Amino acid sequence: xxxxxxxxxxADVVLADGGTxxxxxxxxADADRLRSFYSRLSDESIYFRFFGPRPxxxxxxxxxxxxxxxxxxxxxxxxxxxEMVAVIRYDRTGPGEAEVAFLVEDAHQGRxxxxxxxxxxxxxxxxNGIEHFVxxxxxxxxxxxxxxxxxxxxxxxxxxxGVVRMTLDLTPTETSTEVTLAREHRAESRSIARLLTPGSVxxxxxxxxxxxxxxxxxxxxxxxxxxxxxxxxxxxxxAVAGVRAYPSVRAIDGDVxxxxxxxxxxxxxxxxxxxxxxxxxxxVVVSSGFGETGPEGRARxxxxxxxARSYGLRVVGPNCLGIANTDPGVKLNAxxxxxxxxxxxxxxxxxxxxxxxxxxQRVAQRGMGISSFVSAGNRADVSGNDLLQYWEEDDSxxxxxxxxxxxxxxxxxxRLARRISRSKPVVVVKSGGTPxxxxxxxxxxxxxxxxxxxxxxGLIRVDDLIQLFDVGQLLAYQPLPAGPRVAxxxxxxxxxxxxxxxxxxxxxxxxxxxxxxxxxxxxxxxxALAGELASPDVDAxxxxxxxxxxxxxxxxxxxxxxxxxxxxxxxLATFQGHLGMHPxxxxxxxxxxxxxxxxxxxIPSYAAPEEAVRALAQVVRYARWRAHPAVPPxxxxxxxxxxxxxxVRTALSTAAPTPDIPRPSTPDGxxxxxxxxxxxxxxxxxxxxxxxxxxVEVDATELLSCYGLTVWPAEVVRTPDEAVEAAERLGxxxxxxxxxxxxxxxxGTVRLGLTGPEMVRxxxxxxxxxxxxxxxxxxxxPQPAVPTVVGAxxxxxxxxxxxxxxxxxxxRLLLDQGFRLAPLTREDAAALVRSVRAAPxxxxxxxxxxxxxxxxxxxxxxxxxxxGDLPEVARLxxxxxxxxxxxxxxxxxxxxxxxxxxxxxDGGPRRLS
Numbered sequence: 001x002x003x004x005x006x007x008x009x010x011a012d013v014v015l016a017d018g019g020t021x022x023x024x025x026x027x028x029a030d031a032d033r034l035r036s037f038y039s040r041l042s043d044e045s046i047y048f049r050f051f052g053p054r055p056x057x058x059x060x061x062x063x064x065x066x067x068x069x070x071x072x073x074x075x076x077x078x079x080x081x082x083e084m085v086a087v088i089r090y091d092r093t094g095p096g097e098a099e100v101a102f103l104v105e106d107a108h109q110g111r112x113x114x115x116x117x118x119x120x121x122x123x124x125x126x127x128n129g130i131e132h133f134v135x136x137x138x139x140x141x142x143x144x145x146x147x148x149x150x151x152x153x154x155x156x157x158x159x160x161x162g163v164v165r166m167t168l169d170l171t172p173t174e175t176s177t178e179v180t181l182a183r184e185h186r187a188e189s190r191s192i193a194r195l196l197t198p199g200s201v202x203x204x205x206x207x208x209x210x211x212x213x214x215x216x217x218x219x220x221x222x223x224x225x226x227x228x229x230x231x232x233x234x235x236x237x238x239a240v241a242g243v244r245a246y247p248s249v250r251a252i253d254g255d256v257x258x259x260x261x262x263x264x265x266x267x268x269x270x271x272x273x274x275x276x277x278x279x280x281x282x283x284v285v286v287s288s289g290f291g292e293t294g295p296e297g298r299a300r301x302x303x304x305x306x307x308a309r310s311y312g313l314r315v316v317g318p319n320c321l322g323i324a325n326t327d328p329g330v331k332l333n334a335x336x337x338x339x340x341x342x343x344x345x346x347x348x349x350x351x352x353x354x355x356x357x358x359x360x361q362r363v364a365q366r367g368m369g370i371s372s373f374v375s376a377g378n379r380a381d382v383s384g385n386d387l388l389q390y391w392e393e394d395d396s397x398x399x400x401x402x403x404x405x406x407x408x409x410x411x412x413x414x415r416l417a418r419r420i421s422r423s424k425p426v427v428v429v430k431s432g433g434t435p436x437x438x439x440x441x442x443x444x445x446x447x448x449x450x451x452x453x454x455x456x457x458g459l460i461r462v463d464d465l466i467q468l469f470d471v472g473q474l475l476a477y478q479p480l481p482a483g484p485r486v487a488x489x490x491x492x493x494x495x496x497x498x499x500x501x502x503x504x505x506x507x508x509x510x511x512x513x514x515x516x517x518x519x520x521x522x523x524x525x526x527x528a529l530a531g532e533l534a535s536p537d538v539d540a541x542x543x544x545x546x547x548x549x550x551x552x553x554x555x556x557x558x559x560x561x562x563x564x565x566x567x568x569x570x571x572l573a574t575f576q577g578h579l580g581m582h583p584x585x586x587x588x589x590x591x592x593x594x595x596x597x598x599x600x601x602x603i604p605s606y607a608a609p610e611e612a613v614r615a616l617a618q619v620v621r622y623a624r625w626r627a628h629p630a631v632p633p634x635x636x637x638x639x640x641x642x643x644x645x646x647x648v649r650t651a652l653s654t655a656a657p658t659p660d661i662p663r664p665s666t667p668d669g670x671x672x673x674x675x676x677x678x679x680x681x682x683x684x685x686x687x688x689x690x691x692x693x694x695x696v697e698v699d700a701t702e703l704l705s706c707y708g709l710t711v712w713p714a715e716v717v718r719t720p721d722e723a724v725e726a727a728e729r730l731g732x733x734x735x736x737x738x739x740x741x742x743x744x745x746x747x748g749t750v751r752l753g754l755t756g757p758e759m760v761r762x763x764x765x766x767x768x769x770x771x772x773x774x775x776x777x778x779x780x781x782p783q784p785a786v787p788t789v790v791g792a793x794x795x796x797x798x799x800x801x802x803x804x805x806x807x808x809x810x811x812r813l814l815l816d817q818g819f820r821l822a823p824l825t826r827e828d829a830a831a832l833v834r835s836v837r838a839a840p841x842x843x844x845x846x847x848x849x850x851x852x853x854x855x856x857x858x859x860x861x862x863x864x865x866x867x868g869d870l871p872e873v874a875r876l877x878x879x880x881x882x883x884x885x886x887x888x889x890x891x892x893x894x895x896x897x898x899x900x901x902x903x904x905x906d907g908g909p910r911r912l913s
Contacts, residue, residue, distance in 0.1 A: 005070040008902040009124055011911035012309045013078075016112030016183070018190035018281070019312040020912070021085065023120050026075040030084065031066050033077075037084040042106045048141040049103050051163075065089070071128050072098075076121050078113050081276060081311045088117040096131040100168075102144070112187065114147050119180055119909035122153075122170050127903075133168040152176030184910045185389050191314050192382070192390035195282040196325045196372050198257035199228045201334060202249055202280070204271055205262035205287075206232040206240045213286055214262035215240060216336050217322060224324075224333035224340065229254060249278045256280050260322065260334050265289030265297070268304060268318070276311035283308060284334055285317035286353075291378045292319055305380040309912065314386075320377025321356030326370060327396065335375065337361070342597045344369015345398040346476050347391040349384050351405045353377040359403065359465065366580025368473050369597050371397040381912070383408050388416045392424065399475045400426045401468055410797045411906045414457040414821060421458030422630060425475045425622055428454065428461050429468040445795055449819040452835060453798060456820050456828060458625050460618050470615040473581065473604040478570035480623040483539040486616065487532035488513040490544035490609075491520045495574070499542055499609035506617035511538060518548050526559035533567050540620070542612050543573040543603075557584035557603075565601055570619070572612050575605040633823040636862060638708030641869050647706070648872045651698040652897055695874060700893035703873075707862045711890045714778040720764040724757045726777040732756070735781075736763045739774040753780060781889045785882035786841055786851050790860065792822065792867035792876040799904055800867035802860060806838045807880040824864035829857040842883060851883040859888050874898035 010024040026034075038046075038057050046054050057065070068075050068089075075089035088102035100121065104113050125133065137144050145164060149155055153176050154169040201221060206214035214232075218241050221230050231252050232240040239245050246252050249259065249271070259280045261271050265287050275283060290301035301318060308315045316323055322335030326343040333340050337357045341364040348363065348370050350356045356375040363370060371394065374387055384402055391397040400420070407413050417426050445453075454461045462468050486508050490496035496513030503510035514532065516524045525545065532538050541564075545556055553576065564571040565587075575582050587601040606612035701711040715726040716739050727734040737750040751763040760777075767775055787807030795801050800822035805811055818835035820828045833839060833856060844850035859881065867873060875896040882889045 003068070003070050005074075006127075006902060008908075009070075009076070009120070011120065011909070013116050013910055014184075014187040014191050014314075014912060015116070015312075016110075016187050016190070018187065018192075018194045018314070019080075019111065020191070020309045020314065021078045021080050021113065021116075021312065022310050023076055023078050023117065023911075025070060025124075026066050026068060026077050026087065026089075028063075028066050030077065031062050033079075033082075033084045034062055034066055034087070037087070037105060040105055040107070041103065045103060045106055045109075048138055048144070049101060051138065070124075074121065074124050074128070076117055076124070078117055079310065080108075086113040086117055088114070088121050090121060090125055090130070090133065092128075092130065093134065096129060098125060098130045098133060100133040100135050109143070112183065114144075115151070115183060116910055118147065118151055122151075122168075123903075123909050126170055131170055133170060135166045135168075137164045137166060138162075139164055150179065152179035180910060185392070187910070188386050188389040189393045191282075192374075192386050193393075195258060195284075195314060195316065195382070196323060196332065196374075196390070197327070197330055198281070198332065200231065200255060200257050201226065201228065201332070202231040202233050202246075202252060202256045202259045203262065204233040204249060204259055204275075206234055206245070208237055208240055212262075213336065214260075216338075217260050217262060217286065217334060218243070220333045220335060220338055220340075223338070224331050226331050226333070227329060228257075231256065249274045249280065252278070257282070258334065259283050261285045261317075262287055265300060265318070269300070269307060272304060272307050272311070272313070276308075276313060280313060282314045283316065284320065284322050285315060285377075285380075286320055286322055286336065287317075288319045290318040291380070301378055301380050308381065315381040316374060317353075317377040318380060320353045321350070321375035323375070324370075324373040326372065335360075335373070339364050340373075342367075342369040344371060344476065344597065345396065346370045346401055346472055347387065347394065347397040347399070348373045348401045349387045350375045350403040351377070351379060351384070352403060355403065355465075362465070362469060366469055366473060367583070367586065367598060368469065368476065368581060379406065379408065385409060385412050385416055388413075388420055388426070392416075392420045398424060399472055400424055401472045402426065402428045403465065403468065404428055407797075409906060411799045411904070414453055414459075414798065415906065417454070417459050418457040418630075421622075422626060425619075426459050427468055427471050427475070427618075428459050429463075429465055445793075445798065445801065445819065446815065446817075448815070448817070449801065449803075452819040452832075453801070453821055455621075455625075456831070458622065460622050462618065466611075467614065467618075469580075470606060470611055471618045474570065474572055474615050474619055477581070477587075477598060477600055477602040477604055478572065479568050480626070481540040481570050481616070481620050482568075482623070482627075484508045484620050485511065485537055485539045486613070487511045487529075487535070487538040487541040488544070489516065489525065489528045489532060489541060490514065490546075491516050491518055491525075492544060492546050495544045495546060495609050499544060499613055502610040502613040503617075506613055508613065508617055508620060511535075521552055522555035522559040525556050526563050529560060529571070530563045533564065533569055533571070538569065540570045540572075540616055542609065542616065543571065543575070544609055545573060545575050546577065554584050557582065560603060561585065561587065561601065564603065570616070571603050572616060573603050573605045574607070574609045574612055575603075577607050578605045579607045580605060628827060631825050631827065633825050633865065633868075634861060636708065636865060639862075639865065640706045644703060644706035644866070644870060647698060647703055648870055648897060652696055652872060652899055694898070696897045698895045698897050700876070700895035703866070703895050704878075704890070704893055707866045709859060709862055709890060711893050712778060712781060714776045714892070716774055716776050718772060718774055720761040723760050723764050723775065723777050727754070727757070727760055730777060730779040733780040734760065735778045736760060736767070737776050737778070738767065739776040778891065781882050781891065782884055784849050785884040785889070786848060787880040788842075788856065788883055790863055790878040790881050792863055792873065794867070794871055794874050794898075794900070799906070800864075800871070800873075802832065802864045802867060804832050804860060805836055806841060808838065808841075811836070811838045820864070822864035823868035824861050826857060826861060829860040829864070832860060833857060849885060852886050852888060853883070855886075855888045856881070856883050859890075871900050871904055872897045 005025045072092040077084050078086040085108045086104040090098040090100045092098045148166050157166045203218045206218040232245040234245045235247050259275045291298045325332040337360045339361050391400050488499050493515045500510040514528050581598045582605045585603040586598040589597050589599045717723040733753050733755045754760050789805050789807045791803040802822050803819050805817040816836050818832045820832045841848045877894045878890050880891045
């Protein structure tokens with residue numbers, strides 16, 4: 001009987017040169033594929049692997065190599081198309097140790113295949129309890145020794161009998177994690193660079209019919225003066241738009257780097273295979289008829305991505321607008337949009353194909369420039385995560401704008417955004433309530449949580465497209481503000497007051513408006529603005545120029561530019577109601593194909609003062625986040641992770657399941673699970689798709705004690721006498737409450753301040769009403785204190801998330817909660833506490849005494865550490881947590897475990913999201 005392996009052992013991966021491959025365990029059906037692979041190896045590669053010549057593999061060897069048990073013997077292969085190009089394997093040699101070896105086809109050496117296979121094999125080994133790899137290497141095999149040393153694991157080597165024996169400790173280290181992420185970053189960045197900087201483009205489906213999709217893309221490519229050759233492909237005509245046409249991609253004389261596919265959906269898969277045979281690097285599929293049409297189209301879309309990835313191609317689309325790059329050395333407009341903005345510093349990603357044309361027109365109308373543009377459409381393959389990796393490396397991109405309808409891997413998205421936002425601002429437009437492509441119920445988090453998590457990652461999340469461009473143009477052309485203090489220079493008293501009110505509403509600190517009067521000209525505006533910018537009490541300035549009668553517009557603009565030049569404070573304007581980069585307020589630079597290209601120092605203009613203030617407020621918040629350096633989660637005392645993991649394993653293996661708690665189903669990514677894709681054409685995977693286990697209760701008190709947290713003692717009782725006895729043991733005064741963990745959410749479920757047996761008996765009778773019921777007795781906590789609620793969930797999309805809110809009924813009703821991704825830094829915890837609207841109650845306002853906020857923040861950090869360490873903790877509720885004047889007291893806690901369907905994939909070896 002054939003053995004099976006977990007589904008997450010399969011993955012599509014990006015190689016070092018930007019191409020793709022599929023990684024999966026070997027199977028008995030791979031025997032012929034292994035023979036074919038071996039026949040293409042050089043004598044040197046065989047010698048290095050087997051320490052001697054071996055011209056062919058015997059049938060017995062082939063059977064042994066392809067039949068493994070996926071526990072003590074595991075082999076992973078990399079395939080491109082239907083061919084196997086590399087294999088890596090381990091054989092267990094003792095407790096916690098295995099011997100490792102690999103082979104890469106000579107034609108694919110140097111592409112990073114071995115390094116990604118080693119990452120995946122190490123992960124499978126750890127799952128099977130293997131802690132060390134041992135490899136015997138010939139001294140001349142520098143490629144293998146270099147790979148093992150550069151993997152980032154702790155490595156030791158010794159020379160004996162002409163062989164170097166290397167031992168790798170597979171425990172992940174900070175170095176190994178950094179190596180993995182750096183390789184992922186370089187590979188994904190290069191894969192997008194190959195799409196956006198092609199040397200040649202083929203347009204497949206370019207017909208002679210005016211207005212056709214293919215011909216539109218072709219004409220836009222030619223009109224943009226693309227710097228390389230353009231090849232129309234049509235099976236019947238000999239020329240399109242005056243350019244020689246070819247009957248197929250294979251018939252093209254030269255190389256083809258990028259193919260734009262505009263054929264009917266039913267013919268796209270055949271075109272993909274032709275492009276793979278031709279050696280095309282990437283595809284832009286503008287054709288519709290895929291996932292947007294229903295299940296049949298979705299299946300066709302999944303097959304498109306599977307085939308393309310298996311042959312090493314990246315795909316933009318389907319059902320997309322296309323891609324563009326304004327680099328003068330490329331001049332690529334492979335889109336359906338005839339209007340393309342000028343060269344600029346903004347990278348723009350739009351998931352919507354339908355909105356893409358309108359979005360580009362709006363950018364152009366504002367006078368903003370872009371560096372590159374990608375419309376991902378249905379996002380079968382290339383996603384916003386890929387573009388973030390590329391734009392981080394791209395020196396011509398300083399600001400990133402994203403219009404998102406879905407995210408295939410939100411956890412990876414926030415990880416990338418947190419890193420990239422430190423150097424380049426990322427602005428995301430809110431769409432459809434949840435930007436993760438699933439309903440809020442599926443995600444398990446309210447929409448407010450998504451905003452909180454994005455804020456933690458340094459993302460600027462806006463509500464609509466107007467705000468997207470409002471914020472983008474400010475970031476692209478002006479410096480970041482050092483603080484919230486705003487100078488207002490105006491020639492209208494009414495507009496100045498409106499701007500001041502808008503500042504207060506947005507959390508900014510307006511200075512008294514400087515009203516110059518309706519007749520003010522260039523001299524007055526220049527003097528006033530210079531004075532405000534020179535003040536140490538000003539961080540930014542908003543200039544309002546709305547003359548009642550035509551004035552000396554150009555002179556005023558020139559004076560504003562002169563005064564603000566080389567001042568490290570942002571200046572923005574409402575300049576005659578103009579929206580975008582007013583021609584007179586631009587600092588111009590020359591760029592091929594553009595009459596005017598704004599550059600740094602240009603002053604953005606807004607239609608109304610409140611719109612300018614709203615954009616500035618977003619940038620102020622981002623600048624405040626960026627000003628605080630990134631720090632790792634703190635070292636904590638009193639942590640016993642090993643004991644916590646033992647508790648979890650024991651509970652999952654021995655405890656009876658508890659009644660199911662409604663939980664969201666695990667959402668698929670854009671293609672479902674890439675691990676489940678068939679490895680080669682016509683085959684089905686052998687992977688077993690694990691499902692999350694049923695919920696299981698664990699002793700939350702003991703689990704929390706592993707993280708230095710103590711739950712206030714309580715005893716469950718069933719009779720008045722038991723209640724009195726428990727009170728005597730715990731100490732007076734006591735509290736009597738309903739034992740149900742969810743009772744704290746209901747009124748009338750607790751009796752406070754019971755100081756003697758009679759009061760306890762009376763309270764018990766009031767609860768029970770003559771019926772038998774379970775109540776809990778607990779010693780009365782010190783007063784005064786502010787009740788709060790702390791929680792953690794293992795969200796199917798974002799991973800471990802910590803929540804916080806006040807325990808008051810009103811706060812609960814209003815869903816006044818904050819959220820942060822785990823683990824938490826102390827800065828994260830502080831921001832989480834202050835993120836709820838009722839936070840002032842913790843700081844001595846509205847008659848409440850100031851409480852121990854630092855102790856509360858420490859508790860949040862510890863809960864975040866627990867959630868980050870233990871993916872099996874599906875839900876943790878600390879309800880309530882009393883925050884007193886000197887400490888915090890956990891009154892109740894409940895922890896629910898669930899066996900995960902698989903590991904947190906974003907924390908494991910590289911894979912395409």
